[in-house]
Amino acid sequence: MTFAPVCHLDQGGAVNPAPTSRHAETSRAPSAAEQAHGRLKALILDNALPPGAQRLESELALQLGLSRTPVREALVRLQQEGLVEITPRHGMRVQPIAAADMREIYEVLNSLEPTAAELLARRADPAAGLERLDAACTAMEQALAAQDRRAWAAADEAFHLGLVELCGNRRLAGMVMQVWDQSHRARMFTLHQRPLPARSTAEHRRVLDAIAAGEPERARDLYRRHRHRSGAELVSLIERSGVAWL
Amino acid sequence: MTFAPVCHLDQGGAVNPAPTSRHAETSRAPSAAEQAHGRLKALILDNALPPGAQRLESELALQLGLSRTPVREALVRLQQEGLVEITPRHGMRVQPIAAADMREIYEVLNSLEPTAAELLARRADPAAGLERLDAACTAMEQALAAQDRRAWAAADEAFHLGLVELCGNRRLAGMVMQVWDQSHRARMFTLHQRPLPARSTAEHRRVLDAIAAGEPERARDLYRRHRHRSGAELVSLIERSGVAWL
């Protein structure tokens, strides 16, 4: 069983402001280690390496056509991103996500994302540069009308990641993207099990309006309420679905 | 010029819940890579490797009595923690912290720490296990009376790290510790330049009271106001001090 292909595959999700080369513009010669990192991350997010899967360094090296050294470096990075665990004699294990993890992740998002909305609304010209978010909202509304869950999820992701990227705080953005990646599989899993996110879609639009209107507190509180509700929904869905998620 | 010795030297500050061995209880045979990571991190936080310093991998390997391989692994981890930058032909460079970085860091802390206080106050028995925080508050009050800035900073750190460790969300705790480490040098730098933190000390105590009383919203808002004020104070202090912080 494989999930939807990973959609953003962003710049590695590191939390520091300038990991190696932010914005792939200076994209000459991606080193073998970076390649390994990106490809392994894609495999994990796409569920081609399912949670709990164990692979030896040499297996992965063979599979990627590299030697163990760059693979090992990639694994260290993936471990720090919380996607895999390196276990001394059994290679790496893809980190499973349990309901408790989702609770943690949503607590973090519920804290950081409203802050990002607040920061965005507090800028000198709050309405500037919001085209991406507006487009994402529109895409969500269209996907909702077409009952296309996959397109809705993509637009949702575009909205959330766009918001934290625009907020001007790269550390915050990196942290959000990190937990976002960690929960990617779980979101894809629940995508087809929950009712059509009509309410969510409307709430996104209202947050965007508050940002454009330059009302930081209102944007923050709207977003917080949105996140709180949808997070609780998702966690209870996972709990009810009974999967211990390995 | 060296600062105060690094005080917590915690478990590596990784953001994922179980990096290698959380809680050094299973502390047998720290690998060479972990040693390198810890020692380099200590050197950076103690300002023995000052911001902007450039070292070649081979220099560090020689200095630590290791080969390049574990040093390289340590550098990759430190880079993901935002403490150093690996520049292709010039080794690593210790990441300097500018006023803009401090703004980012305080925005993150201002978001996550009040959330931690809220979570703590929301537990079934909010008053349980708060001894550490109470002790830290008392230590701050005593240090304030004795006008011992260094002891105050240590107690402050104990309070903040204790709070996020107790809140039950390891991802959140890891993120806070990460930016806390990034800003360690800056805090030590401003420690002797600002007035005695009498107000801060009292505010910590009030937050703790709100937590123990089981009032999540009040704890969160108190903490937010505290963080907001002290963060703004610190940023303006750094800006006024004129150091571009290299």
Added chain:
DNA sequence: ACCGCCAACAATGCATACGCAAACGAATTT
């Protein structure tokens, strides 16, 4: 038949070797 111990194997962690590319310097030319 079951439990415990020993030995062999396998994977890792680290050290080292090698090749490439970039940077620095020197020399020559304009």
Added chain:
DNA sequence: AAATTCGTTTGCGTATGCATTGTTGGCGGT
């Protein structure tokens, strides 16, 4: 004199080899 180009050196990225360590399976004893 300044700039450009070529050569040399140096550091890094990757590969590979080796030793350590943990695991597993088999054998022997009770």
